[in-house]
Amino acid sequence: MNKRKILVSILAASGLVTPMAHATNGYLPTGYGMKAEGMGGASIALPQDALAAANNPAGMVMVGDRTDFGLTWFRPNRSTEITGNNCTGAGMPPGCVSLNGTYDGNGKSDFLIPSFGYNKMISPNTALGVSVYGNGGMNTQYNTNPLKPFGGSSPFGINLEQLFIAPTWSMKVNQSNAVGVALNLAYQRFSASGLEPFNSAGNTTAIGSVTNNGTETSTGYGLRLGWTGEVSPAVTLGATYQTKTKMGKLSKYSGLFADQGSFDIPSNYGVGIAVKATPATTVAFDIERTDYAGIPAVNNPLVLPANLGAANGAGFGWQNINAFKLGVSYTYSPTLTLRAGLNHCDQPIQSSQTFFNTLAPGVVQDHLSLGATWILANKSELSVAYVHAFKKTVNGSAAAGFPGSIPGVPGAAAPLGGFGGGNANISMYQDSIGISYGW
Numbered sequence: 001m002n003k004r005k006i007l008v009s010i011l012a013a014s015g016l017v018t019p020m021a022h023a024t025n026g027y028l029p030t031g032y033g034m035k036a037e038g039m040g041g042a043s044i045a046l047p048q049d050a051l052a053a054a055n056n057p058a059g060m061v062m063v064g065d066r067t068d069f070g071l072t073w074f075r076p077n078r079s080t081e082i083t084g085n086n087c088t089g090a091g092m093p094p095g096c097v098s099l100n101g102t103y104d105g106n107g108k109s110d111f112l113i114p115s116f117g118y119n120k121m122i123s124p125n126t127a128l129g130v131s132v133y134g135n136g137g138m139n140t141q142y143n144t145n146p147l148k149p150f151g152g153s154s155p156f157g158i159n160l161e162q163l164f165i166a167p168t169w170s171m172k173v174n175q176s177n178a179v180g181v182a183l184n185l186a187y188q189r190f191s192a193s194g195l196e197p198f199n200s201a202g203n204t205t206a207i208g209s210v211t212n213n214g215t216e217t218s219t220g221y222g223l224r225l226g227w228t229g230e231v232s233p234a235v236t237l238g239a240t241y242q243t244k245t246k247m248g249k250l251s252k253y254s255g256l257f258a259d260q261g262s263f264d265i266p267s268n269y270g271v272g273i274a275v276k277a278t279p280a281t282t283v284a285f286d287i288e289r290t291d292y293a294g295i296p297a298v299n300n301p302l303v304l305p306a307n308l309g310a311a312n313g314a315g316f317g318w319q320n321i322n323a324f325k326l327g328v329s330y331t332y333s334p335t336l337t338l339r340a341g342l343n344h345c346d347q348p349i350q351s352s353q354t355f356f357n358t359l360a361p362g363v364v365q366d367h368l369s370l371g372a373t374w375i376l377a378n379k380s381e382l383s384v385a386y387v388h389a390f391k392k393t394v395n396g397s398a399a400a401g402f403p404g405s406i407p408g409v410p411g412a413a414a415p416l417g418g419f420g421g422g423n424a425n426i427s428m429y430q431d432s433i434g435i436s437y438g439w
Contacts, residue, residue: 024389024430025323025345026290027160027362028136028268030369031055033115034070034436038371038385039327040341042284044272045228045238046327049383049438050117053131053168056240056272057180058226060119061127061170070115070436072385078105078140079427080358084404087149087420096149099406099420105361107141107155115436125172135162135186135265138360145194146358150419154212156194158359162265163187166224176231182224186245186265189217192253192359197419198308199255205309206255213252220247222265234276241269244294257297258306258313266298267291270323280332286325292318292348302356303407316360317353321346327369339371339385351397354405354424361426364389380439389430396423 024030031041033051043052047059050066080103087096119129138160145152163186170180195211197203204210222245228238245265254261270288277283293299300315308314327341344366349357357363371385396405408421 024364024367026292026318026321026348027138027360028290030325030343030367030387032133033068033117034383034385034434035339035371035373037387037434038339038341038369039284039329040325040343040367040369042272042286042325042327042341044240044270044286045236046272046274046282046284050119050129051115051131051133053129053166053182054133054164056226056228056238057168057182057224058170058178058228058238060129060168060180061125061172061178062228063119065121066119066438068117068436068438070434072113072432072434074111074113074430074432075109076428076430077109078361079103080105080146080361081425082146082422083425084422085406085420086422092420093150099146099149100422103142103144103146105140105142105157107143107157108139127170129168131166131168133164135164137161138362140359140361142194147194147197150197152194152196154194158190158192160190161188177227177229180226184222184224184242184245186220186222186247187217188247189215190250190253190263191215192256195256203307204255205307205313206260209253209255210308216250216252218248218250220245220264222246236274238272243267255309257309258300258315259296259311260309263297264295266295280330282329284327288323288325290321293320301353316356317350318348319350321348335375337373341369343367343369347394349394351394352405354394354396354426357426358424361428363392363394363426364428364430365392366390380437383436383438385434387432391427391429393425393427395425
């Protein structure tokens with residue numbers, strides 16, 4: 001493939017990106033590349049295709065000359081139940097009706113997520129490549145706005161999409177070890193609607209920059225580093241670290257996100273092992289940690305002395321999480337490989353933070369995946385993967401100064417306006433089916 005064709009392929013993959021709702025390990029995918037997805041995301045010590053740079057860039061030199069195209073159909077199901085709400089007290093809107101009820105967040109529920117990878121050996125021990133993939137995202141759309149009694153006048157929800165284009169260099173240091181580095185060129189876009197009740201002097205530092213401002217975009221960059229090492233013919237280890245990706249500010253939403261619209265992409269790191277248990281069977285296991293605490297807009301709790309949009313202001317209250325990924329690959333025949341995997345991650349959303357996370361209910365923790373690869377007559381490959389994230393509900397509980405996760409009387413404990421108290425119980429489950437073609 002010549003340089004012009006490579007560039008066209010990258011731009012085509014980038015242009016195909018559609019709104020994503022990849023709330024799996026937090027709001028990041030379980031893994032990258034169809035083969036990794038079929039193994040619960042386990043891939044740090046087991047590179048299998050030209051998307052390896054997204055998991056561990058050292059693996060690119062192990063996959064050789066290769067091109068991969070993939071497309072995943074993703075279908076999440078999001079809902080919120082509000083209980084114990086009472087908006088008839090002092091300071092509540094005249095004639096206010098309780099928010100109690102169940103709300104469906106699936107105004108949009110079907111998403112297509114493309115991916116592309118290309119790798120070229122420029123010497124027997126050195127490779128250059130590029131991986132293009134959806135890094136993650138979140139989408140909700142409640143056509144019935146749960147905050148309508150407080151002035152929510154349009155569909156309630158957000159849309160976050162993140163795309164990485166990762167040029168990669170990797171090298172075999174010796175027969176057993178390889179290192180690699182990927183430059184993560186990041187693009188994200190965001191929109192919010194129906195948040196009118198937060199667009200007031202009591203809740204934000206930038207009235208008019210909270211909601212219903214269309215789509216805002218930003219760009220940034222970071223690095224992913226990696227190592228793989230074969231400690232025996234049957235055992236390979238791997239390690240990887242991704243820096244925080246510093247992004248430009250989402251200025252249209254400077255009144256929503258802390259630090260005047262700052263929304264960086266968190267750092268993460270992990271280790272993995274791959275064991276060839278039998279000539280036909282490989283078992284892989286990864287542990288990966290994501291540092292949501294390094295992103296104030298994501299980590300800060302909603303109820304703070306500082307309003308939305310302020311320096312170190314209120315946010316979504318997400319915690320750091322660990323993800324545990326276990327996968328098995330079995331070569332059934334010379335032309336068919338079968339895969340299965342399990343993935344479990346910690347809960348990023350505390351029960352006291354469920355109210356604002358009706359917008360971003362990334363609560364799923366347990367995933368089951370299945371996959372397969374067929375080698376075709378022309379030696380190219382067709383791979384598929386299915387992932388199911390089991391339903392998880394986080395029930396709201398008392399937050400600082402309030403009897404439940406929903407703020408009660410205005411001004412009782414913080415500048416954030418009151419919404420009648422009670423609890424928001426947020427739920428999600430999801431399915432995805434993907435297919436890729438590689439050679």
